[in-house]
Amino acid sequence: MNAVYTRTKTLNGNLLGFCPGCMHGTVFKLIGEVLEELNIDGRTACILGIGCCGLAQEVVSYDLATAPHGRACAVASGLKRSNPDTVVFTYQGDGDLASIGLAETLHAANRGENITTIFINNGIYGMTGGQMAPTTLVGMKATTAPDGRDPGLHGYPLHMCEILNQLTAPVYLERVSCNNPANVRKTKNAIRKAFQNQLDGKGYSMVEVVTSCPTNWGLSPEKSLQFLEDNMLREFPLGVLRDR
Template structure:
């Protein structure tokens, strides 16, 4: 009988023995895991710098093993600009939710993308403000209820969901834009590969990458973990289709 081999280990990118502070079924923890795995596979954990947004992503500060700073709400794109320009050898990523990246940080997000800053944006889009208790986000679906839109998002009053990957795809500078999810093992692997690709591009000095991860929020959607997966696939993927929007690296090959 062949010798037993370990084929899946917990990444060193998250603190040994730590349990995340995220809710059951929340994919923030999945994303933290695959960021660690991607950096570890590239041998770059000791270069990794996390610029953390505000919101549920703030729970990551007790979970990750890399250097980390906390940006003011929405300012991760600006803080990462300052860090990467001052320390070009660092592998810098921002970790932001939809409220952080698409509402309060819209100017910083688009301006960093437009400058083609050489860092990676990890954008977790679950269509709602999680940490503060389920308020409406720029990405909240039409008709979806939120504590600040108790009758559901009404386009007449609130406008329509914002598609950040598509908007950033209107800019010339960004190098790589992909939207992924983490609802199946296959999608998790795809998401990890996307993050790894974005990191690799950054290490090669190619410029701005954003990986948007469409996820669920069982707690604030008011659904159990498995029903939230159904909603994610039926409603969120319809509004936010998965796929590669731009990959200049693949085009150049």
């Protein structure tokens, strides 16, 4: 029998701790497949943000460091500049990348650091239990916005791809999702491109993945997909914002 599909060797077989319907597992699978296909998993270091993504620490085979909350791009800048042959990527959620780490994200992108950022945007704080994120939709309820996000009180969702698109240095900015098989394939292609750019020494690439959080959205995995398509993708339209 021919094996037509196997698990990427970069997932070591340890149990994934993510909730049912969460897309972190899918994204880590895609990253692992890309690293294997590019034959770079043996020289890659992941800089992990704080939050649910921490559950991947013991699941992936490649080198890994945990960053202080929000600071992954600063850790990656220090590591990549002092070890240019190491492939360095950050993996961060929306609270991490767009709230507490906004400065580190923006300035690393502005310096054109030759790193890859995978940004998971599900519009909510997952690990801490459903608090309002900088990407929470207007009207969407959170444990710290019990009546829903009110622009008069909380402002509007931040669009990170669009914000970084104001900068001169970044080379690649794309927003994708994993809500259906076609988009999963597009996500993988985007991740591959973001790593290839680094291998080519081109500079800063970010892939924003719009994902769901059934647990903290209070919806079933199926209804979460519907919510994502009806609401998240309307606020965060998919597509390539920059590709140089």
